[in-house]
Amino acid sequence: MTVLAKDMTWVEYEEALRRNPVIFLTVGSHEQHGPHLPMCCDVEIPDRIGQAVAEAIGGLVVPAVVFGYKSQARSGGGNHFTGTISLDAASLIGTVKDIICELGRHGARRIVVMDGHYENTMFIVEGVDLALRDLRRDGIDDLKVLRIGYYEFTTPEAERAVWPDGFPSWPLEHAGVMETSVMLHLSPDRVYPDRIPDHGPAEFPPYDVYPQTWENLPGLPKSGALISARSASAEKGKLLFDTYVSGITEAVRKEFGLV
Numbered sequence: 001m002t003v004l005a006k007d008m009t010w011v012e013y014e015e016a017l018r019r020n021p022v023i024f025l026t027v028g029s030h031e032q033h034g035p036h037l038p039m040c041c042d043v044e045i046p047d048r049i050g051q052a053v054a055e056a057i058g059g060l061v062v063p064a065v066v067f068g069y070k071s072q073a074r075s076g077g078g079n080h081f082t083g084t085i086s087l088d089a090a091s092l093i094g095t096v097k098d099i100i101c102e103l104g105r106h107g108a109r110r111i112v113v114m115d116g117h118y119e120n121t122m123f124i125v126e127g128v129d130l131a132l133r134d135l136r137r138d139g140i141d142d143l144k145v146l147r148i149g150y151y152e153f154t155t156p157e158a159e160r161a162v163w164p165d166g167f168p169s170w171p172l173e174h175a176g177v178m179e180t181s182v183m184l185h186l187s188p189d190r191v192y193p194d195r196i197p198d199h200g201p202a203e204f205p206p207y208d209v210y211p212q213t214w215e216n217l218p219g220l221p222k223s224g225a226l227i228s229a230r231s232a233s234a235e236k237g238k239l240l241f242d243t244y245v246s247g248i249t250e251a252v253r254k255e256f257g258l259v
Contacts, residue, residue: 003054005062013060017107022059022256024050025103027096027124028116029068032081034175034225036195038187039083041179042068046116046150048186052245053112057258062103065095068117074204075118075171077224078212089123096127097134104135104143110256111145112248118171121149146255151178153247154240162236168227172201175225177232178240185237196230197223 005013028043038044047064054061070079070086079086087095096113103111115124128145135143151170159167162177173179183191203219214220252258 003051003059003061005060014106016060019058020107020109022054022057022110022112022252022258023103023108024054024059024061024112024114025099026050026061026064026114026116027068027092027120028064028066029071029076029120030066030083030085031068031071031076031117032083032175032224033179034195034197034223034229036192036197036225036229037175037180037183038190040066041175041183042116044186045179045182046114049150049241049244049248050112050114052241053249053252056245056249057252059112059252062099065092065099068092069119069123072119072208073212073217073220074202074208075226076174077220077226078217080212080214081224092120092123093127093130096124097131100128100131100143100145101134104131104140105138109143111143112252113145113147115147115149118149118174121147144256146252148248148251150244150248153244153251154178155243155247158239158243161239168201172226174227175223176227176229177236180229180232181234181237182240183237184232184234185241188234193232196228196232197221197225198228198230199223199225200228202226 026047030039033041043064043066051061067087069092071084199221202221209216
């Protein structure tokens, strides 16, 4: 039996909901990831992790939100890159709120929001908060939501194995070793190792300048990658993917009281 709601009939979906499964919703982005990665990384990686966890616990996966909040220079290169398609904050908040309200109306009571885009976080939080408020007004007060940034489940052991020379930072890891490695593991046909930039990390001042333009961002690499991913490998990707699936499965079981 599939865990993907999109492949079910509505009757099958309704029957599945009677088990009170954990529902997984990915909120990602359509964002440039350098010349070597597809623009779907922020959706593909968390969605595949969510599917793996759902298969382990008997959950359900609903279709992902593929657009996210505007890319910022110090964590994604900036919204001025061609190909990056973003939502205004109000649009993203409303989308998350509406989806969670609809799932609650269907009978879902346990939801995991897989946050795949650094810039999304507080807008997801607001969408969740507003959804819970609206659902309470409708008499639904027993719905619980987890927001999970999958990369936050990187263990010290995995960090040492993947970045033996030291971990740069999550913002600088945009299109870096982690995303490149995991995509090499999940979808190697969509990765171009020969195009991986070979430059040092981006250099930014400790503040933001707007509008975000090439002229205002002299330390931003033209490649769009904020650091080189030359040390990425499918083996590192499998290690990270398995680490994320294991850690998130454990967290979901704990928070929802699953045996």
